[in-house]
Amino acid sequence: MRPRTVLSMEQALSMTYATQRFAQLGWRVIRLEATPGKKGLPGDPNRYIGEVVVDDDRRSYFIAPNVGKEAIALNLKEGEGRDLLKRIIKDLGVDIFCCNTLPSRYESLGIDYETLKSVNPEIIWAGISAMGPAYPNRPGYDPAIQAMVGYMEVTGPADGPPTLSGIPLIDLKAGDEVYANVCLALAEKAETGKGACIHVSMLQAAASWLITTLPLLDFDCDPSEVTRCGNEHRKFIPVNAYPTEDGFVFIAIGNDLQWQRLTGIPGFVSLAGEARKTNAGRSKERNAIHGELTEATRKQTTVGLMKALSDHGIPHAPIHTIYDVRKMEAIASKLTTTRTPDGKVIHLAPPAVDLENQVVEFPFAPRYSQHTESVLQEIGLAPEEIGALRARGVVA
Structure with missing residues (x-):
């Protein structure tokens, strides 16, 4: 052409x-x-x-x-x-x-x-x-x-x-x-x-691009589902940026199996619970989970936490600056x-x-x-x- x-x-x-x-x-x-x-x-x-x-x-x-x-x-x-x-x-x-x-x-x-x-x-x-x-x-x-x-x-x-x-x-x-x-x-x-x-x-x-929010209005959604929620995901629990001893790591639990893996890591076992086995159950305890996970990640270094998450197949990412992004091999x-x-x-x-x-x-x-x-x-x-x-x- x-x-x-x-x-x-x-x-x-x-x-x-x-x-x-x-x-x-x-x-x-x-x-x-x-x-x-x-x-x-x-x-x-x-x-x-x-x-x-x-x-x-x-x-x-x-x-x-x-x-x-x-x-x-x-x-x-x-x-x-x-x-x-x-x-x-x-x-x-x-x-x-x-x-x-x-x-x-x-x-x-x-x-x-x-x-x-x-x-x-x-x-x-x-x-x-x-x-x-x-x-x-x-x-x-x-x-x-x-x-x-x-x-x-x-x-x-x-x-x-x-x-x-x-x-x-x-x-x-x-x-x-x-x-x-x-x-x-x-x-x-x-x-x-x-x-x-x-x-x-x-x-x-x-x-x-409002595909994940605007249609919720016809499902009688809670107002919290269509407003600000910081770095959290409105539906998947837990998804957020969590503090470490020396920075932050973004953790994204996308299904119940990943939650099981996360709560099997030493230092995170206490987060497990019968009611939390499903995303629906975790949604009811969103704030408590966020607080407990914050306390657990705060005790680890960024590098140590990322290695543990990688070893257990947990979706996560460092929070890069634009300087960091330009240095990534893939970029x-x-x-x-x-x-x-x-x-x-x-x-x-x-x-x-x-x-x-x-x-x-x-x-x-x-x-x-x-x-x-x-x-x-x-x-x-x-x-x-x-x-x-x-x-x-x-x-x-």
């Missing part, structure tokens, strides 16, 4: 992450940003978040999701800019157009599906928004959607405040939905020859990389899965509008034409 060409009017993280997954496949990804306005800094605001890495518009928060991409800047508020967009789609054979701007702006910027479909009838169009095109003016930000969709309500200590996830789950979920549905649309296009229009609602995508061997212009190697997250011919080293993230001139030359514009467009503010 030939490498696809993706043109993406993207900013922030959700769509930028989606198109990074396409770049990992070796596809050509061109990110489209606006020409400078009268207020604010030019281009994606994320360019200016974090520490300066190379220059002011390539800061640390921007780099990883944008390696391997090209960057152009067009003024889509002007007819000339919209005409250039159509020409780029036609002349470069753009297969996929992505955007994560407000749906209310699609038509005025000339990026709506019907307009781009008139240029390429087989184009696959994918947009991310807060709540879908039915809510065209609702902005979408990961923390706000986490609050709205209930994630914060079920995250954090039972006696503490609602808490954000440590990573932007909803941005990444929305990006993965674009990736998956574009791949599905390509498979269907191979059979039908037809393109597709894909709308990803951040709210709906996030709500699809370190999968990391991707990029290089700054002066040659410094930057280690990036691994791809989600291993695929044949996957890209593992990427060109560095592009400067704002770095490839505008080369892309315009590729579609046949002469240098003097590009200069005139720049002078009129049609391109940057």
Whole structure:
């Protein structure tokens, strides 16, 4: 299969992450940003978040999701800019157009599906928004959607405040939905020859992950089953992070046999009891079990406890820092990389899965509008034409 060409009017993280997954496949990804306005800094605001890495518009928060991409800047508020967009789609054979701007702006910027479909009838169009095109003016930000969709309500200590996830789950979920549905649309296009229009609602995508909580409402669940419970599992007992002499170990008992093994380890025998042989019975003594297990683990070192759990086939894990994660052999061997212009190697997250011919080293993230001139030359514009467009503010 030939490498696809993706043109993406993207900013922030959700769509930028989606198109990074396409770049990992070796596809050509061109990110489209606006020409400078009268207020604010030019281009994606994320360019200016974090520490300066190379220059002011390539800061640390921007780099990883944008390696391997090209960057152009067009003024889509002007007819000339919209005409250039159509020409780029036609002349470069753009297969996929992505955007994560407000749906209310699609038509005025000339990026709506019907307009781009008139240029390429087989184009696959994918947009991310807060709540879908039915809510065209609702902005979408990961923390706000986490609050709205209930994630914060079920995250954090039972006696503490609602808490954000440590990573932007909803941005990444929305990006993965674009990736998956574009791949599905390509498979269907191979059979039908037809393109597709894909709308990803951040709210709906996030709500699809409420599979273990939302349906409980119709089973007359106890309110404690659909709110915060710290590091505990709502159903399986015991599952929690337990203190040791020098740290913590996460223990996850997933069935009654594992409980029997745990209570057979010296130092844990006292936790056994007839009523606790089943998970249902343990659920009734949840707090007591947690307290007793805490006292038992507190008397052991982290290394000693993990060895005992390993010897008895008990699911457990150390609680790693991000520094620890990068050192794990299973992760370190999968990391991707990029290089700054002066040659410094930057280690990036691994791809989600291993695929044949996957890209593992990427060109560095592009400067704002770095490839505008080369892309315009590729579609046949002469240098003097590009200069005139720049002078009129049609391109940057």
